[in-house]
Amino acid sequence: MKTLLVAEYRDGELLNSSYELVAFAEQLGAESAMFLVGSDSALPTYNGTLYLADVGKYGEFNPAVHKQLLLDAIAKEQPDMVVFAHSSYGWDLAPRISLALNVAHVSEVIDIVDGVPVVPACNAKLRRNVKAKTNQMVLTLQGGAFGLEDEPSGSPTVVSVDTDTAAQVEFCGYEEAEAGGVDLSKAEVIVSAGRGIGKPENLAIIEALAKALKGEYGASRPVVDSDWADHSRQVGTTGQTVSPKLYVACGISGAIQHLAGMKKSEFIVAINTDKDAPIGEVADVLIVADLKEFVPAMTEKINNL
Amino acid sequence: MKILVCIKQVPDMESRFKLNSESNWYEGTDLAWRMNEYDEYAVEQAVQLKGQVGDADLTVLSIGPDRVKEMMKKALAMGCDRGAHIADDDYFKKDPFEIASVIAEFAKDQGFDLIFTGMQSQDRGSGQVGVLVAEMLDLPSITTIVDFAFDGGQITVKRELEGGIKSVIKATAPALVTCQLGLNTPRYPTLPNIMKAKRKELLSIPISDLLKVEGKQETAKMYFPEKKGGGLVLEGDVADLTDRLIKILKDKTAVLA
Numbered sequence: 001m002k003t004l005l006v007a008e009y010r011d012g013e014l015l016n017s018s019y020e021l022v023a024f025a026e027q028l029g030a031e032s033a034m035f036l037v038g039s040d041s042a043l044p045t046y047n048g049t050l051y052l053a054d055v056g057k058y059g060e061f062n063p064a065v066h067k068q069l070l071l072d073a074i075a076k077e078q079p080d081m082v083v084f085a086h087s088s089y090g091w092d093l094a095p096r097i098s099l100a101l102n103v104a105h106v107s108e109v110i111d112i113v114d115g116v117p118v119v120p121a122c123n124a125k126l127r128r129n130v131k132a133k134t135n136q137m138v139l140t141l142q143g144g145a146f147g148l149e150d151e152p153s154g155s156p157t158v159v160s161v162d163t164d165t166a167a168q169v170e171f172c173g174y175e176e177a178e179a180g181g182v183d184l185s186k187a188e189v190i191v192s193a194g195r196g197i198g199k200p201e202n203l204a205i206i207e208a209l210a211k212a213l214k215g216e217y218g219a220s221r222p223v224v225d226s227d228w229a230d231h232s233r234q235v236g237t238t239g240q241t242v243s244p245k246l247y248v249a250c251g252i253s254g255a256i257q258h259l260a261g262m263k264k265s266e267f268i269v270a271i272n273t274d275k276d277a278p279i280g281e282v283a284d285v286l287i288v289a290d291l292k293e294f295v296p297a298m299t300e301k302i303n304n305l
Numbered sequence: 306m307k308i309l310v311c312i313k314q315v316p317d318m319e320s321r322f323k324l325n326s327e328s329n330w331y332e333g334t335d336l337a338w339r340m341n342e343y344d345e346y347a348v349e350q351a352v353q354l355k356g357q358v359g360d361a362d363l364t365v366l367s368i369g370p371d372r373v374k375e376m377m378k379k380a381l382a383m384g385c386d387r388g389a390h391i392a393d394d395d396y397f398k399k400d401p402f403e404i405a406s407v408i409a410e411f412a413k414d415q416g417f418d419l420i421f422t423g424m425q426s427q428d429r430g431s432g433q434v435g436v437l438v439a440e441m442l443d444l445p446s447i448t449t450i451v452d453f454a455f456d457g458g459q460i461t462v463k464r465e466l467e468g469g470i471k472s473v474i475k476a477t478a479p480a481l482v483t484c485q486l487g488l489n490t491p492r493y494p495t496l497p498n499i500m501k502a503k504r505k506e507l508l509s510i511p512i513s514d515l516l517k518v519e520g521k522q523e524t525a526k527m528y529f530p531e532k533k534g535g536g537l538v539l540e541g542d543v544a545d546l547t548d549r550l551i552k553i554l555k556d557k558t559a560v561l562a
Contacts, residue, residue, distance in 0.1 A: 095436040104521040168445035177469030225487035
């Protein structure tokens with residue numbers, strides 16, 4: 001079994017998610033090579049062949065061109081699997097590759113059981129085993145599903161790849177998250193509001209419990225998208241990653257992107273009317289109750305302690 | 306200007322799911338169906354673009370059984386001009402490659418200037434179909450957009466990356482974009498527009514007219530994840546629950562010390 005791992009590079013740095021791909025190959029007992037549009041001044045610590053294209057020439061985001069560079073590396077390496085992170089870079093590039101290769105493409109893989117990729121479905125309430133009908137396969141891996149046991153080490157054997165393919169889109173730069181707002185990563189207690197709060201007025205009861213516990217309040221993506229809370233309060237992949245002493249998830253079903261941002265919290269309490277909500281997977285305690293009754297009652301008891 | 310928006314009908318994710326008799330998908334009966342959340346943003350952006358350029362014709366497309374027409378009527382009430390329903394009772398057995406091939410086959414000779422899709426569906430979540438359609442039609446595609454502007458054939462979008470960072474990308478129409486949550490505020494159809502939508506064209510096309518490829522993968526098995534256990538599940542009276550949680554927090558954490 002041979003894998004080609006597609007590493008990622010952003011803002012002048014190799015992304016750590018690249019090493020999750022190495023962990024995946026190790027877990028599978030597969031041979032690996034790596035592909036990167038990056039720089040020889042920031043090489044991955046990795047023992048193996050690295051197909052390297054110069055980011056100075058080809059840019060950090062340039063799908064049509066990265067596609068051709070990667071296809072050239074694939075032609076040289078002939079891997080059984082081409083493996084990406086399921087990230088804004090990976091899910092954008094992977095379909096372009098699977099179509100060009102005319103092969104099966106399985107997204108957001110969380111496990112491989114007897115050679116068969118396992119993926120989540122329906123907001124992680126269900127699992128799906130996906131059987132490829134082609135020998136070669138393209139995979140994207142869910143962030144955090146495959147972790148390296150040891151610190152990465154080694155130095156790669158670099159093989160340069162080049163192309164004269166024309167770009168289809170123009171990358172004009174990055175925009176940082178707005179400064180200001182609250183830094184949740186420093187809070188010892190976070191009480192977060194999810195879609196289950198129902199209406200913006202109910203954010204006040206979440207805030208009150210956070211205050212009673214001397215913490216901050218956070219929010220899940222739908223709450224922020226609805227403008228009920230500021231983006232700086234958002235916990236999850238596209239918001240902040242937090243690991244407080246106590247995380248209280250109120251009316252949060254537990255989308256993968258949210259779990260990725262809070263599952264390292266020391267103690268997790270979830271309050272949800274749905275006993276089967278995926279948040280239950282990571283919660284130390286799941287309170288099956290209507291948060292609109294439970295949260296104010298809890299705040300009052302704590303304030304009276 | 307011609308615009309296409311592709312939408313999917315999915316179950317409400319709060320539903321209590323059951324497996325079908327073959328255990329290769331969830332059972333479709335007894336579920337509340339709605340428009341895939343990501344696609345609501347796609348429809349809204351397409352309607353806004355039509356409003357901006359004035360002279361535009363906006364087609365909404367969906368693949369699925371007859372019930373998807375209810376959701377398509379909502380898209381028509383939001384402002385789409387016509388609907389193309391690709392009729393398929395076995396839609397859940399089609400892989401992203403087949404679905405994209407059907408859409409590309411429908412779109413190929415129609416000269417759409419802009420195609421909008423959601424970035425992924427809430428049930429399957431592959432996130433592949435939009436990009437595949439664009440690749441099949443040889444169009445540029447930009448995924449996961451949270452901001453969209455159109456000016457004289459030039460598109461400027463922001464892509465959402467990890468950790469709150471966005472990238473700014475420009476492309477020239479014709480092009481395809483896949484829409485992320487929060488891109489805009491999807492409108493609620495008004496009653497007059499719901500009435501008007503009833504008179505709009507909603508054509509059904511059998512999928513066999515458009516499907517000319519074979520899938521590359523299939524769902525071998527669908528199942529519920531094993532409960533990891535460990536977590537304590539508490540139910541009952543609220544006053545009792547608060548007492549029990551306070552005791553647990555005192556025993557297991559230092560936050561009430």
